[in-house]
Amino acid sequence: MRFDLQVIASWIEPGSRVLDLGCSTGALLAHLKHEKQVQGVGVEIDENEAGEAIAKGLTVIHGDIYEEIEDYPDSHFDYVLLSQTLQQVYSPERLIHQMLRVGDRCIVSFPNFTHVKNRFQMFFTGRAPVSKELPYQWYDTPNIRVIPIADFRRFCRRLHVPILKEVAIATHHHDSKGRVVSFMPNLFATFGIFLLGKPEA
């Protein structure tokens, strides 16, 4: 399993109820189900990936995360996960609010746009960065947002959403190994992973 997913899994208490938005073929859900006896539900918009996940014996809804999340009752889940999808989300604010409505906590991970390699690429070549973590040209990318770790923190502050835990990691996004970056994560981390709590009143 990918290193970032391992980090996310390590934060989840056994036996929890989990909603995984954009669950792909359900690698994390399957891990949580078998290793932590988690009751998991996934949402995935791609038919092939959703079909593969259901065929694995997981509970998965083939559909759009904005629409599907709305049907769940308040605080129905212990955790709502959004793994490496935020950079493709049209209304992050709305989605985060929904996530914290249906879940007590949510875990968000995303590629850190201001990683040192990206900065070098922009600075020295004057072109939009293409990296292992963000492997698309400007014209074919599904990623509509650039998210620096530092900006995400400010975003959470603005929404009065408490950050309960935060880890920055350096890894290839397909890699099963990686390391935690504690020195200047906004510069040296390839991914940020955040555990968020309910918004403060």
Add this chain to the structure above:
Amino acid sequence: MSEYVDGLDTGASVGRVEKQYYTFGEDGQGIVLDSGRMLAPVTLAYETYGSLNADGSNAILVTHALTGDSHAAGYYSKEDPKPGWWDIMIGPGKPLDTNRFFIICANVISGCMGSTGPGSVNPATGREYGMEFPVVTIGDMVRCQRRLIDHLGVDRLLAVVGGSVGGMQVLEWSVRYPDRVCAAIPMATTVKHSAQAIAFNEVARQAIMADPKWNHGDYYGTGERPELGLAVARMIGHITYLSDESMRRKFDRRLQDRCELSFDFEADFQVESYLRYQGNKFVERFDANAFLFLTKAADYFNLENEYGNGSLVAAFSRATCRYLVLSFTSDWLYPTYQSRMMVKAMKKNGLDVSFCELEAPWGHDAFLLPNPRLDSLVTGFLDRIIAECVSGDR
């Protein structure tokens, strides 16, 4: 369902099978229908494949679509040209694996394939019921199926699986008898007929009733049957089972056995000839009155009114089983939005539901056609159901 579905050898066949019959209510105490009328006695034609295990935990009920029957898999004889209607799904090594599961499929009441219907003899008159037959509902069909399940010694069904009108029965089972169903797989179906679906059915019924040989349903034993009307009804139905794309791929505007237009009303186009053929073939095996009653039952089906006082969320609050809901992209009879509606209501009740809209160009009938995705979904889902339901940690 359409007739162009031929069995594909995707796995082994269940081999020779036999139609069986179960009758209850011979003492006059049959079943009080939703209409308030009593039906007795009631006979159900059914078939089973595989065997029931010692603790009775491996039974799966397969429910058939509008004009289907109990013959879901295998062959009646060596000369039988075609296997049962869902042979691609049922058999050793197939998704409904008869090495593991005990599969039951019964012909619904008001049908004409061995179960009590308008062509059966009314014990009160000694003549066929005809239009004297009571209008039955999907709920009535399911209640009769429950009697059969009791008779077969099955306390709790591992799953109920079916498409189209069969899917309605699946939904009805899950809500009516929550204690007796572990899992439900409704495919290409709806919780209630749309105006469009009712409209098509009404045109089909009118075609039958407009045939002078229908004679208000009183044609049994006369040697005359409303074949023309029934064939037209079937042609209308058949169009709704296909899709624009499947018809274009299959026929486009190609001509039938000619190279130029006839300038009369022969079947110039292949699609015309195909529909006529399907209509005529249907007439050989189906009873017009049964078609009237079955379409009416489908039109009446309304899960939210029946169980939720108008609220689908309330209706599904009764359910406890795990669901796998499946729809097909080109199904315009029961489009995906109708499946999404039921999934939404299930989710709002915190039910365990998986949903997938399968890409398929073949229209409503897609659930009857070979589809590896469909196979893997059903197989994976049932594996989980066995692990979660049979091992006891419900």
